[in-house]
Amino acid sequence: MxxxxxxxxxxxxxxxxxxxxxxxxxxxxxxxxxxxxxxxxxxxxxxxxxxxxxxxxxxxxxxxxxxxxxxxxxxxxxxxxxxxxxxxxxxxxxxxxxxxxxxxxxxxxxxxxxxxxxxxxxxxxxxxxxxxxxxxxxxxxxxxxxxxxxxxxxxxxxxxxxxxxxxxxxxxxxxxxxxxPTDPHVIECAERFRAGALGNLSMVKSFYYGGLFGDPPLTDTIESRLRSLVWVNDTAIGGSYHVNACIHPIQAMMWVLDKVPVAAAGISSIRRTNPHGDSHDMFGITYEFDDGLLWTHTGRHARGLTGPDDPLATCEFLGDAYMRIGYGGRALIRGGSHHYPGGSIDNLYAAGAIRxxxxxxxxxxxxxxxxxxxRMAIDSCLATILAREACLRKGFMTMDELLQENRRIEPDLTGLKS
Structure with missing residues (x-):
């Protein structure tokens, strides 16, 4: 393509x-x-x-x-x-x-x-x-x-x-x-965090462990890529696995922190068998905020098992206390003055959409x-694009550089029906 x-x-x-x-x-x-x-x-x-x-x-x-x-x-x-x-x-x-x-x-x-x-x-x-x-x-x-x-x-x-x-x-x-951000337990955790529940925040981390979508051989046009989420494999159509899928914990982390990263460093690769799209599917990323806070993110888009208690996506906050939210699993705060036993994040895919x-x-x-x-949708989208581009360079990139570069990526629509 x-x-x-x-x-x-x-x-x-x-x-x-x-x-x-x-x-x-x-x-x-x-x-x-x-x-x-x-x-x-x-x-x-x-x-x-x-x-x-x-x-x-x-x-x-x-x-x-x-x-x-x-x-x-x-x-x-x-x-x-x-x-x-x-x-x-x-x-x-x-x-x-x-x-x-x-x-x-x-x-x-x-x-x-x-x-x-x-x-x-x-x-x-x-x-x-x-x-x-x-x-x-x-x-x-x-x-x-x-x-x-x-x-x-x-x-x-x-x-x-x-x-x-x-x-x-x-x-x-x-x-x-x-x-x-619509789940009641996640909301409660976020409110306690903003009230100082974690004290001095030392670092944050997140992951997204999801599956793959079909990636069949390319054809003369991209028409065959427009079905069944095949397009997630193509950067010019779906943005990449990181931009399309990892954006869930990226957005949630930024929503809780009320911060936007100023830089990202990372490396990524394609590990799926017989790939045809250009999107990478494995990501190791570190984001940096303007106050020096570091955020590590791991993205794994593959078939196979992960940990027995791992939901699709999780954000963890490490400070004087510990907080976890996710796309499933349990939201909670351990320790500190705002301890919250939390609760199960149930059926978020449907429940969140319904809300x-x-x-x-x-x-x-x-x-x-x-x-x-x-606003947070645009900011989190830019943050995922920043990490995608840093990973493609196998290095470090600032948000300033990303915005100045202003790289446009366009799908080839040749041969498609108007």
Whole structure:
């Protein structure tokens, strides 16, 4: 598969250097409320006030799965669907009760969906398309619910940043579907951490131990890579395993710490058998913060067993006391003045999405456009891109250097249906 790369000069306006980027992270402080708000809204007993006309872009595995959750919420009407593959759009539309005339396909299917009379969109396509889809939806005046990561490169993050600014100006809701900050036990740990539960924090660490997705031989076009999460293997489509999957603990760590790393060092490799995509699948990374705090992250994307008690992803905080949160397992704090026995993080994949769908509904009907998830979504995406690029260089890279380089990575869309 061909990949076209370019190095764009950062724009003097509309873009951000590290100073603007770090200033923007002040919004992370407000994001401390994200999980608590999501949990409260998801448990509200009130019946939906009205139906929101929703369009779903990307109707494969997770796209159809999350469309069912929107339908089951009761406050949404699935008005239109779009997928690159017409048969996928038709199957989803038939199940969800969408008229055949509002089942769109091809690369431009999302534009026809936007023009079909929807009020909001749920975006579940491969992430290389998210910046374009987000921008088009915001420009059309729609509310946006989107999966992670929001982009695969720095220019994409800048595009999402600009769209988010416009959404706020136009009073549109914009929610990025991260699940870990919605769990009640994780929220309790985060609040105790911010109240000083760990005392002097010495270091933090995280891991993501997940499986692989199919990586079949390349074909004449990337069409075959757009199904069944094959695209996670391709940096130009999915951003890489680190950007697409490890972003779960990366985002959660940054959310708790209210910090953005200023540099990363690492090394990575491909260890899966018979690879065809270019994404690395093993990562050893150290992030550095501006106060000297170090954060080690290990990413393992492979078949086979891990430890008997290891959830999919975990963040650990080591100070005068110890704290752990994760995508499963148990959230807890041991020792110190804010000891918390915690509890089990249950069914987060579904429960977190359900809470976010409820929050999105309430934001739209109430006109709440604080959009607290967006800043941390952009920041954590940039942090994963920083580590990916440092690992490819087998060395050290600062956030300043990443933003200045502004490397664009584009998928080769030659031969695809419009």
């Amino acid at each position: 061909n990949r076209h790369e370019s190095f764009d000069e950062p724009k003097s306006n509309g873009g951000f250097g590290r100073r603007e980027f770090m200033t923007g992270t002040a919004m992370l402080a407000a994001s401390a409320a994200v999980g608590k708000v999501a949990t409260v809204r998801a448990t509200a007993a009130d019946a939906p006030e009205r139906k929101i006309k929703l369009g779903v872009v990307g109707c494969g595995g997770r796209g159809l799965w999350i469309a069912r959750l929107f339908r089951d919420h009761g406050g949404y009407e699935i008005h239109a669907v779009a997928d690159y593959f017409q048969e996928v759009a038709d199957a989803a539309g038939q199940e969800l009760g969408v008229e055949p005339s509002r089942r769109f396909s091809g690369l431009a299917g999302y534009r026809r969906l936007i023009d079909s009379g929807v009020e909001a969109v749920a975006l579940e396509a491969p992430p290389c398309f998210f910046p374009e889809h987000i921008q088009a939806a915001i420009e059309a005046g729609l509310h946006v619910f989107v999966a992670k990561p929001v982009a695969i490169d720095v220019p994409g993050c800048r595009q999402v940043e600009a769209a988010a600014t416009k959404a706020a100006e136009q009073q549109q809701c914009f929610l990025v579907d991260y699940q870990m 976010n769908i409820a929050t999105f509904y309430q934001d739209v009907v109430a006109g709440n456009v604080a959009n607290l998830t967006v």
